[in-house]
Amino acid sequence: MKAFFEGIQTLFVDFLFWPYDQLRSLELTSWWSANIVNWMFIIICICAMAYWTIQLNIFKNNNEDEDDTTAHSFLK
Structure with missing residues (x-):
């Protein structure tokens, strides 16, 4: 059961939220682009x-x- 929830975590953290992580790191250089x-x-x-x-x-x-x-x- 623990592996199931870790799989959900991996899906969201590593894949689905990746574009938002990129926008967050972009904010340090350009607020408008972020x-x-x-x-x-x-x-x-x-x-x-x-x-x-x-x-x-x-x-x-x-x-x-x-x-x-x-x-x-x-x-x-």
Whole structure:
């Protein structure tokens, strides 16, 4: 049973977390490069927000947007 858990440890520590170890060692030379994963997520979120805003404007310009405060029956 001990060998089973050591095998799981080897899988994660030596193989699956290897890219994160490389990023951690890269941080000593370049902070920007070490945080490339974070920057990719930030760029994806900015693109999603821009797309969402554009879609909202399209619906508003076509008068398909219902901004009446009584749009729901429970708000009457």
